[in-house]
Amino acid sequence: MNRLLSIKHIYLCLSIVFISLFSTLSFTTIASAAEPTDACGTPTNIIKLNCGDGKGMGNNAIWGILLAVIMILTAGIGIVAIGGLIYGAILYTTAQDNSGQITKSKTTIANVVIGLVLYAFMWSLLQFLVPGGVFSNSGGSSVTFTTGTATPETRTANTNSPSSNGGSSSPASTNNPSAVTKVKFKNFRDASASSNGVLKPGVLFRSAKLLYAAAKDINALSQVLGPNGLIIDLRTAEQVRKAPDKVVPGVKRVHKPVQAFSDTGVAVTNPSIRKAFLGSFRAMANNPGPVLIHCMAGKDRTGWVTAMIMGISGASRDQIRAEYALSTKAYPDHDPNWINSGLTQIDKKYNGSYRKYLKKGVGLSDAEIDKLIAKFKA
Template structure:
């Protein structure tokens, strides 16, 4: 693979977060993400909530870690089952945590206890986490496949979309994926304090874990999907910059081919959900039979998620 092509792959894998094998390439777009607006939240839970509110501000919008957010959403938190609400300030999700000094100080104010990194060694080499003092770092690699084969099989935008859908199916069928998610969910359950989990772009592996957590809490499927799609808003500026580089270096056709890898699409997560339904029937059965989590762990996690 040429240095130029390798740089493109690195940008796609780390900026776009390819789910099948986010194994880093030779470089990244040099521009930092544009600072997001600190105005109204991008998504508010719809009607039908229990009216409860959670004190304190929403999760901060970070300029240098643009897909950092609270699993519970914004405002009062997402409505959950049995009239409850998802607890804010408990679980955060993110892309690679490489903050500038101002964002590092903001993260320090969240009193995080643990950061879980779902990336493989090559990804970590590209962007090593930079965490506030005292935060415990745990690496749980959730990777499968071969990057060269993955890239070689993508010739059209349709190929890219199909690859992302297949990657989400592997969250259900893949032994490596299931083992990693089991370890992560067990850690989230048994560790105290605020915790954050992430992959490279914070959208694929991270998106699947968030789907599981919100499902455990009993959040409505439409709300879960809306939350999943927020990646396209949070990382819009980064995606624009990455596409601009590809257009400049490889042309319009190449940019069109790779664009589906950079964001998320409803069909990506839905492919994993449909596979879960086909193989296990319910999320609880997937957690128990697919991930090997005990009923006690699942119940403890459900209690931790909601109030």
């Protein structure tokens, strides 16, 4: 058979492409490493994501293109590998006593295997370098980025605040209390509204995803949270990709993914889900201003985090259940008793202590738990 392009030539071409791609990533890594780290671009793995331009567009677009190239190359290599194995198998099975053909078939199959091993090695390096991983980030790692024009306050929020130094200080509540009533998107509320004085007003907000929020609601939310505010997104990477939040100008946003669950009991009994909550609680403790936390609907994962904050702040079970039940206004089919399973597991495994759950189950230190109490407890 006349071959216009041998298997070896194909692997040579792919090697050149990978070397070029890896060089581009390495150059970007070196360039980003030389930049100062601030709240406008927190390092994730090795490469740093930078601020957007106020319209939600930033260096993430570059990584999107690179990831698309990686996925296309992966598909191409899969096709070439399958073709090479089939070709080698055909050569071998039809060789009979032709020693030259047998050698060629073995060489072809060996080249395919070597190519796959090299690609697996390259993929592992890319998985380490690319923010959040090559394809998804549904585990415990997080990507931190801003959703709007950076301000001096947001750039220094985590480095100059008393909380970041391990001190405990009372955070500033919303800069514009009147703006809270103007925020009308789904399931948004101040978690203190139903706590009967357990939580400080204007410090902890919760909602559904921001994809469908109107422009006037986004502007009002920007006023509510202010330059020291923080948005914590609990959704998985795939959920964020399918329904990206709208930009809230001047407010920092962090992604702390937690896998969705159908029973709150797993938030206590499942080690990986417990640990996934660590990043969100830690971000809340270290941020000096108001916090908005949300997931897809803003009722389950968000409701669990809110319940734990209320618990360590001294709320009764009835108060926790009442706050959780408020989501039925946005979702009439929502079961207000859904949270009971998790609370029962805390009773069984941690003697009813929210502090023990956060320390032994989630992984927070005593100092971090004290920060949360100082920040949110009225």
